Amino acid sequence: MSALATIALCWRVERCDGATIGLTTHDRDLIVDGLVHRAAPGMTPSAVVRGDGLEADTMDVGGALTSSAIDEADLIAGRWDGARVAIFAVDWVTGALHAALGEGRIGAVELGDEGFTAELRGASAALDRAVVETTSADCRAELGDKRCRIAMAGRRRLLRVVAVADAVATVDAEEPVANAYGGGVVRWIGGANGGLVSAVAGSAGTTLTLHAVPPYAIVPGVLVEVIEGCDKTIATCVGRFGNAANFRGEPNLPGMDLLTRYPGG
CATH class of the missing domain: 2.40.10 (Thrombin, subunit H)
Incomplete structure (x- = not known):
């Protein structure tokens, strides 16, 4: 039998809370690395396109909604938001790995009459983020992160x-x-x-x-x-946390209205 005739696509989906499921396009369940990859409901992928440029790699995956694997209520609740997905091809006869096709995290999810469609964003999607932060009157750090440095013990x-x-x-x-x-x-x-x-x-x-x-x-x-939490204002940062040295905002920076002023205005 040709090696190409025994290839099946598999998906390993790890939610942010640690719950993990395996899915496959094959017509029966497969065990890969000790995890059962279910054939039902399985997933149907769009074309997998890999490039060597800097454009963000994305693809869509579709699947049925079932209570045993991916539940509609859980999708709406956001349990699958940001889940890590690894896509790979295996030999369904031996279970051996043929090729790792990529991995990423689930982005936008759309629900339809026949199931769901989820966008899978690859690692290069991080290149879409802005390199330099825009200025803001409010703090851009999150309370307790490495830029804020407020100890969260007791909070x-x-x-x-x-x-x-x-x-x-x-x-x-x-x-x-x-x-x-x-x-x-x-x-x-x-x-x-x-x-x-x-x-x-x-x-x-x-x-x-x-x-x-x-x-x-x-x-x-x-x-x-x-x-x-924190309302991200300089007043709260100084008065409640005494953390002005780590405030990540520009509360005294003139706004765009400065450009519209005129002599005597």
Whole structure:
């Protein structure tokens, strides 16, 4: 039998929370590196194009929505956002690797009547990012990252949700300072939302106002990790954190309206 006649495409998809699945275009399940690659639902790829230029490599993959592999609700909830995907060809007779075709992360996902289509962005897609940051009055760092340098020890708290109304959640302990969690996040530890993250728009006392309603219903008593945030203003950086030396913004830089001024205006 010709070697080309026994080639099958395989996909290894690793979500950001560590959950991993294997899929294949073959008509039966394959075991590759100890992971079962399912033939159903499998995935249908667009043409795989590799180039030696600096253009970002992208391709589309399509698949069926099933509760056993990729669920529609999980796609909508964002569980698959940013998942790492490795694409490779194997010999479906021996399981031997023929060629690594590339890897990347899942970008835009579209849902349709017959399934989903996901954009796969290769490593060269990072070249699309701006080389130099644009100026801004607000800080461009994230609270606690290597540029901000604020220690996050003590700024992460395990709390329980005692009540929920749409995008407003009430927890069992008050915030340490006013609007401490505004600009922060809630990591859902228990319940149907376990593993997901919700952005916090603002907080007051024991109340957290989220940017959006969580994808799944919340049962009171669920455990969450609440991480403090920052509104990225110089006033907060100085007054609350005493971290002006690491402020990554230009609050005193003149704006574009300076160009429109005229003598006597």
